[in-house]
Amino acid sequence: MAQEQTTPDGPDLTQGISLADLADGRLVGRVGDQEVLVVQRGMEVFAVGSRCTHYQGPLAEGLVVDDTVRCPWHHACFDLRTGEALRAPALSPLACWSVEQRGGKFYVRERREAPAPRKAPAGAPDRVVIVGGGAAGFAAAEMLRRRDFAGSIVMLSDDSAPPVDRPNLSKDYLGGNAPEDWVPLRPGEFYAENRIDLRLKTNVTAIDTGRREVVTGSGQRIPYDRLLLATGAEPVRLSVPGADLPHVHRLRTLDDSRAIIKAAETARRAVIIGASFIGLEVAASLRARQIDVRVVAPEARPMEKIMGAQLGDFIRRLHEEHGVVFHLEDSVTSIDAGSVTLKSGGKLDADLVVVGIGVKPRLALAEQAGLAIDRGVSVNPYLETSVAGIFAAGDIARWPDPHSGEKIRVEHWVVAERQGQTAALNILGAQEKFAAVPFFWSQHYDVPINYVGHAEKWDEVEIEGDIAAKDCLLRFRRAGRVLAVASIYRDIQSLQAEAAMEQDASGSTGR
Template sequence: MSQDPPRIVIAGAGHAGGSAAAFLRQYGWKGAIVLVGEEPNAPYQRPPLSKAWLKGEATAESLALRPARFYAQQTIELRLGTRVGALDRTARQVTLSDGAVLGYDRLILALGARPRALPLPGAELAGVKALRGIADADALQAALGPGRRLAVIGGGYIGLEVAASARALGAEAVVIEREARVLARVAGHTLSAFLAAQHWAHGVEILTDAQVAAIEGEAGAARAVLLADGRRIPCDAVLVGIGAVPNSELAEAAGLDCAGGIVVDLAARSSDPAIYAIGDCTHRPLPLYGRSGRLESVPNAIEQAKQAAADICGRPPPSPEVPWFWSDQFDLRLQMAGLAFAAHEVVVRGTPDAPGFAVFHLDAEHRVLAVEAVNAPADFMAGRLLVAKQARVPPATLRDTTQPLRGITI
């Protein structure tokens, strides 16, 4: 369905959707842009929610992706407090949850992901929380403080970040992880062991190989986590951090190709040429690794927003980027670049029993696949470049801290 002027509707006002709207204007799109968001807030940064916002160190202004005046200045229409509830690809229109119908020339699905629900007895009790938006963070913050105890189910980055923030707020924290180590699915053994030790040193109890059986309550509120081996972990609140599920139901119902996320190409195009998808809801190519997958990160959201905006505006596609991530816990700055698929060897640069080291993951030909850095920004930046260039570097060279990595001849 064509409008005069042409219209782009962006479904989802998170980091991906907000960035796409801005890039469209930056790249020269003159038509209408409507940004639809389920939350009452204009696009904001989510990573600080588990850290600075939870600890009371951030403001709504510092969290905002762009100043409030930006959207009016760029003639970007915000439709907040509503969501796209139905998609008619034939008519090229979407129906919002408030009943409004919008036609589109191009549609960008920036639907994000939602916390995976805990399918166990007691998950519905008061005090059992997940963390995705500002309202979630505010509710969690209210449950923390001196004399309180938080049980975190899931030893991923969100769980560890919240545990660190809980300690900063004076609460006790215990992390319950079903795998043999924390970060088992997203980090190597060296970084995992280091972070576990740091959490123990800061008073966080970590239970691994621990299977949750149920959450027990009193008067309708969570009071303990019951493990499969019979252990009972008393608590005042529970954070469930067991991963995220892509919000791809709208796309699936509309008949778009989906496979654990909305399938897109390197221009963020879906199987419908008028529809793009970006951010956490997508299953995208990973050209450096010869495969595809789903990435949950701000850098990925921004990269795909650029891809979609460039394609719509007829600009050359941006160069594929190295996937990268970060996390802040206590006084530690973690920076990771690349994906350790088919890693054959692990090389540690520096001393892994203290901050200021990096871990490199190499394939059988000593090609740098990924780097994990702790308070080592120079090694992270150099490692990220090595990953991008698919550089082959002798392990001895990586271990030699007397030689700056920036000086390596590739």
């Protein structure tokens, strides 16, 4: 959630600063009513906006790597020379100011014009079709236009709403702490202004790879030169009597979140089925609305499979401190109008039920088209599928991860956005490997949990700091190698872990 802007303080940068003023190579000051971050790299000094354009994270507390600065909150990355948002989740650039060196001082001068878009290479395709209106699809369309792609972009989405900031649907928006106008990734006019033909409520039923056309449910055939599949995932359905009752909800779309908010206006007791990230974020949001919440899940502790036992126990205690009651190692066998029945034999009162038992990739379209499937759509390092000219990104893509040395599929928002960006560049012929380190964050009340890397299995968890004190970093190792790092309020170390994994794709340093 973005922070409200306040009047900037710090020195007036137009009056000049010396290198001695730049503690740790950076300083936050002001130019007029603008807060500006000054960063020293060698003998060069850069001046850029001080707040991440994603959720307004303080870039002065982030990490400088080469000529980039990374946000401490959600790991967006910006070019210090141009301000360009190089990596999601930020998509908008930072403002940049000119810096003049004179008499041993550096003076921040006028705000610079945004650089012209980089030209798309010669030989770029004429027609790009994107199937999916989520993180990957939107990021790809935005990057194509950012690279001055002049051809047509058709984005086909079966959703009723333009692309939205999906993490907010279970966090601040659902909890009543963010207005709905924060939820769209871009205002409605963005698509027309950028010549993106966004077609909502459009179901794609087939891909004709021979004729290079996609077929919609209405029978329309849309030609493409390059195709991006970004169909995402869908919630796993609960198969028990009563699962289709009107007070039983799932959460994936803006309409889903609106429906839960509407139900929460009159609900008094909610049951969350599943102790997933989505399930527990929903639990926290409903507690913010003063609703009694119980969580039913088959595992012995929440999120142990991803976060380990120690962090799983902490997450459970955190929710219990906020009034959530857990029914673990149990499941729901039926639902009626006012309660759910447990396998253990008990009943829980519930006038609102939210099912969060996981998601599954939407692979039917790829399977129909004859693309190679391996628990996801198989792609090469450039995110191209087994059929030339067709790319896949986001929740459906299984790619060769240079950090773990394995083929992996990850259902995380930032990964989907970054893959969409890389796919767009490769659609334009860049031949850029997708080598970003997987990253996600989860928010539980006032506690953010960051996670970098990917560890499906590990044989050791190294804990630095104090989990209970909400000040910790956990390293998940297998055979001595660090595969992933989870952290609470260790933002710089989380960024450093990400950078180290990038620099050493083999993971051999273990740091």
